[in-house]
Amino acid sequence: MKELVKNVLRGLHIYHPLQSGYRGIITLLLINYYRITYFKYKGTGFSCNFCGICYERFVPEFPSMNIEQAINSNEVIAGFGENVYCPNCRSKNRERLIRAVLENELAIEGKKILHFSPEINLSKYLKIKAKEVLSIDLEPEFYRPIDKEIIKADATKLQFDSESFDIVIANHILEHIPEDEKAISEMCRVLKRGGLAILQVPYSEKLKSTIEEPFINDPQRQESLFGQKDHVRIYALFDYLERLKRNGFMVKILSPEHLQAYKKYAIQEKESVILCFK
Numbered sequence: 001m002k003e004l005v006k007n008v009l010r011g012l013h014i015y016h017p018l019q020s021g022y023r024g025i026i027t028l029l030l031i032n033y034y035r036i037t038y039f040k041y042k043g044t045g046f047s048c049n050f051c052g053i054c055y056e057r058f059v060p061e062f063p064s065m066n067i068e069q070a071i072n073s074n075e076v077i078a079g080f081g082e083n084v085y086c087p088n089c090r091s092k093n094r095e096r097l098i099r100a101v102l103e104n105e106l107a108i109e110g111k112k113i114l115h116f117s118p119e120i121n122l123s124k125y126l127k128i129k130a131k132e133v134l135s136i137d138l139e140p141e142f143y144r145p146i147d148k149e150i151i152k153a154d155a156t157k158l159q160f161d162s163e164s165f166d167i168v169i170a171n172h173i174l175e176h177i178p179e180d181e182k183a184i185s186e187m188c189r190v191l192k193r194g195g196l197a198i199l200q201v202p203y204s205e206k207l208k209s210t211i212e213e214p215f216i217n218d219p220q221r222q223e224s225l226f227g228q229k230d231h232v233r234i235y236a237l238f239d240y241l242e243r244l245k246r247n248g249f250m251v252k253i254l255s256p257e258h259l260q261a262y263k264k265y266a267i268q269e270k271e272s273v274i275l276c277f278k
């Protein structure tokens with residue numbers, strides 16, 4: 001029955017793999033409801049850097065009890081909370097964060113970008129601003145409504161020449177990939193020298209080491225261990241930085257204090273942005 005519902009939603013192009021399960025479907029329906037009633041959120045204090053509308057609050061998203069346990073006990077910075085979705089354009093806090101950094105700290109005009117599992121608003125923005133954007137995913141059919149030209153690619157075996165992109169964006173992707181270091185190494189290989197990768201993941205500053213079961217295939221257990229049905233780990237921040245460095249990147253952290261100016265976009269309070277240079 002569950003598969004049937006998913007297949008119908010996929011056929012209608014309203015099922016998104018990163019929002020798997022009934023909770024995701026309910027969230028999607030709710031967000032569409034908020035879109036109709038978004039004027040209730042309008043006000044001052046926050047604004048959306050995608051659609052430009054000002055709000056006194058954004059749409060919240062709270063985790064289920066199972067997920068909450070995994071996230072809270074490990075103090076994971078994971079994207080839930082009071083102000084998550086834009087009631088109008090549906091941008092998520094993690095998309096608004098990347099746009100704010102790209103727009104204010106880097107110049108993407110004239111750049112060639114590789115975008116993993118494209119988020120709808122961020123993808124549109126990149127395509128307007130950058131010279132060329134290539135979207136990829138292991139299951140591209142799910143992302144066709146976002147980008148008709150998206151192509152299939154396995155992050156651990158990218159089919160692109162070395163040093164062929166100026167910027168690589170994989171926003172909350174690596175925590176899904178069993179062999180994440182192979183993927184990091186590939187992302188570094190296809191990046192030009194002097195290029196930049198933005199590879200945000202959910203992470204914990206409390207954990208001393210990453211907790212992971214890379215080849216687990218048990219959605220219920222994944223949800224209670226890692227906080228999402230298709231995650232295979234929770235990164236300890238220190239360990240994540242080590243994985244990036246030993247696969248070719250130099251890292252620079254933009255701290256929450258540095259990102260203070262972007263709080264008006266309702267980004268996560270405690271999240272840092274990890275810039276990965278080659």
Ligand SMILES: [Zn+2]
Binds near residue numbers: 051052088089091
């Ligand atoms: Zn918006």
